[in-house]
Amino acid sequence: MGAEVQLRRGARLLVRLPNWVGDVLFCTPSLAALRRARPDLRVTALVRPSVLPAVEGLPLVDEVLTLAGTTPGRTLAEARRLRGLGFDAALVFPKGFREALLVRLAGIPERVGMATDRRGALLTRPVPFTREDWRLHHVIQFARVLGPLGVALEGEGMTFPIGPADREAVTTLLRECGVSGPYAVFHAGASKPPRAWHPDRFAEVARGLSGRAGLRVVLVGTAAESALCEEVRSGAPEAVNLAGLTSLKSMAALLEGASLFLGSDSGPMHLAAAAGAPVVAVFGPGAPGKTAPYVPAGRFRVVYTAHPCSPCRQAFWKECRPSPSGKPPCLEGVHPSSVLTACLEMLDRK
Structure with a gap:
């Protein structure tokens, strides 16, 4: 990989973070390791507005900038803005071409990122990314960007900034909804509907937790997922x-106080892990080895049938036929009894 990047004391470092909340959370162990190893650096995070809540108030960065857009015109304007801020180096965590192009156009002297998407020439320190690296957990993949700075993970975990106002808002919301005792949080959605477990199976587990553990179930999601929750x-x-x-x-604050989280392979699952909730994750076509909750083994359970074709590229119905319910066979094979057992085991460990 060559000699380490030598950054002066107090250097300005731009950190381009990914575009999805789960991936931003996967980068927070790297940010924590960077802060530990080089507390003198002034770190500025560059993010899309949709993930801003995941970095606002995060003690691992000193400043947050939001992207105005990614069209060619917006990219040029953004590059001019960044050029005027005098950054000494940039860490590019996303693997795409456009993210590397932006920091190159901005003229940032040192540009570190993974050598993916034919963008190596845009980076001063392209980090090799092999087929073996591709199989690693995403947290470990992202941490490879730290290598040229001589920094490595030393057990750092995921972080999400939760403030007193967020906790107060959740306390009020739960009181208004009549939830006064211990509760479990369920997220029944996913970024693609075939990745989401059956709503009737979530309901069966909810009934089991109520009867056997005395937990009230709280359903979370976007407004578009309200009908699914119903x-x-x-x-x-x-x-x-x-x-x-x-x-x-406030969802993170809700998860922080939960006795348990149950959900499919999705952003709220990672938010629950970062907030400290015990997690039970239902996987179908995804890859638990790459995107399971990044927490100690005792804090999560993955329920997964591990079909021979799993994980797949999730180009649904091109590589497999849906079950009668419209779900892929790997998800169809996850039964409520197995998930309820995993939930009860997690509650016993708490």
Whole structure:
């Protein structure tokens, strides 16, 4: 990889973070390692507005800039803005060509990122990314960007900034919804519907947790997922539907106080892990080895049928036929009894 990047004391470092909340969370161990090894650096995070709540108030960065857009014109304007801020180096965590092009156009002297998407020439320190690296957990993949700075992970975990106002908002919301005792948080959605477990199976687990553990189930998600949450409630009427009623930060505060989180392979699953909730994650076509909750083994369970074709590229119905319910066979094979058992085991460990 060559000699380490030598940054002067107090150098200005731009950190381009990914475009999805889960991936931003996967980068926070790297940010923590960087802060530990080089507390003198002034770190500026560059993010899309959609992930801003994941970095606002994060003690691992000193400043946050938001991208105005990614069209060619916006990219040129952004490059001019960054050029005027005098950054000494940039760490580019996303693997795409456009992100590396931006820091090259900005004229930042040292540009570090993974040598992916034919962008090596745009970086001064392209980090090799092999097929073996591709199989690693995303947290470990992202941490490879630290290598040219001589920094490595030393057990750092994921972080999400939760403030007193976020906790107060959740306390008020739960009181208004009549939730006064211990609760579990369920997220029934996913970025692609075939990745999401059945709502009726979430309902069956909710009934089991209520009867056997005395937990009230709180359903979370976006406003667009409210109807899906109502499908869960149709089979578990005691559940409370908060879909669309929480911000990302108040959802994190809600998860912080939860006895358990249950969800599919999705952003809220990683948010739950970062907030400290015990996690049960249902995987179908995804890759648990790469995107399972990045927490100690005792704090999560993955329920996964591990079909021979899993994980796949998730080009749904081009590589497999859907089950009668419209789900891929790998997700169809995850039964409520297995998930309930995993949930009860996690509660016993708490």
